[in-house]
Amino acid sequence: MTDKITIDVWSDIACPWCYIGKRNLETGLAQTAADPDAPQVEVTFHSFELSPDTPVDFEGDELDFLAGHKGMPRERVREMLDQVTGVAAGSGLEYRFDLLQHTNTVKAHELLHFAKAQGRQNEMAERLMSAYFTEGKHVGRVDDLVALAAEVGFDADEVRDALESSRHLADVRADQAQAQAYGIQGVPFFVIDGKYGVSGAQPADAFAQITRQVWTEKQDA
Template identity: 65%
Template sequence: MSEPIKIDIWSDIACPWCYIGKRKFEAGSGLFSGAGDGRAVEVEYHSFELSPDTPVDFDGSEVDFLAGHKGIPAEQVHQMLDRVTGIASSVGLDYDFDALQHTNTVKAHELLHFAKAQGKQLELAERLFQAYFIEGGHVGRVESLADLAESVGLDRAEALAAMESEEYLDSVREDQRTAAEYGINGVPFFVIDGKYGVSGAQDAATFAQVLEQVWSERAAEPAATAEASA
C-alpha cells in the first residue's frame, strides 16, 4: 500500500476563502480516496498572516476594517461579503460577517503548532474557522483560544502556557519564511506531494484530479525505476 499523499496547506484563520477552500479540498480528497486501492491523503496546516499589523482588539466591523484599512469603498465591501457568504453557503458554511470579530491571528497560528505537536491540528483548525466565521468568537485573545483548544480535547493550561511563552512563534515564522521561498503571496495555497502547487479555493473536482495525477505518477515510478536498472 502506498503512503498517503502529503498536503501542506498555507492558510490564515481570518481568510474566508481558506475555510471555503478547506471544504472544497475535503470534498475533492473524498472523491479521490473513494476510488479505493489505498488512496489517502495526509494534511498539515502552515501559518500565513494576511494582516499581521491588525490589533488583537480591533474596534469595528469587518466592513470597517476593509473599508478603513484596505481603502475599499463600503458599498463594494458589502457586495464582496455578500458574494463570499453565498459561496460559503454553497459548501455548507453559514458565515456571519456581522458578528465576526476581526483580530490578529498570530496566537491562533502558535496554537495550531501546539495542536500539531499533540496530534490535534486538524480538529483545532476546523474549530478556529468555525468560531471565527460562524460563531463570532474571538480568536486573537489567548484566554479565548485556550477555551477553543480545550473544546477539541487539548489541555487548556498547557495550551495557554504555550501561547504565553511564545513556544511555537519560531515555528510560525519558519512557515512564513517557507511561504516566501515558495513565492506564496495569497492563501489558501496547497502544496501537493511536495511538488505541485494549487492556489485558491478550487472546485472539488480540480483537487481530485490533481491528487489522481500524483497517484498515477507514483504508480508509474516503480516501473520507470525497474526499466532504468534493467
C-alpha cells in the first residue's frame, strides 16, 4: 500500500486568502477522488500569525486595521477587500468584511491544535474560518472559541481548560519556528509531501494536478 500524500498547510484564521486556498485545495482533491487510482491524502494545518501584535478586542473595522497596519489609503484598502470578496465568491465563499471582527488569532491556533489531537482539525478550521469571514463572529476570546468548538462537537469544559492553560501554545510556536526554517513569509503556504512548496491560494485545478503528479511519483518510486 502506497503511503498517503501529506499536505502541510501554513495559514492564519484571519487571512482571507487562506480560506480561499483551503476551499480550492478541497475542490482540487475532490477532483482527484474520482480517479481510478485516487490519491490518498492527509491534510494538516499549521499555525502562522500574520499580525501577532493585534489586540484581542481591536477597536475599529477591517478598513481601520489594514489602513493602520499597512499604511494604505482607506479607498485603496476598500478596493482590495472588494477584490478578495470577488475571488472568494468564485470559490463559493461569501465574505462579509462589513461584519468581520478583527482580533488576535493565537487562541484560535491553540484550538486548532486541540482539535488536531482529537483527529478533527479540518472541521475546526472550517468552523473558525466560516465564523470569522462569513458570519462576523469573534474568534479571539476564549468564551467565543469554546462555543464554536462545542458546535463542532467538542466538550466545552475540555476546550476551556486547554485554552485557559495555554496547553497547546508550544505547538503553535513550533509551527511558527518550522515556517521560519522553511523561509515561509506569507500564507497560505502548502508543503506537498515534504518536498514541494506551493505559495498562495492556487486554483483548484493546480492542486489537483500536483496531487496527481506526486501520487504517480510515489507509486513509481
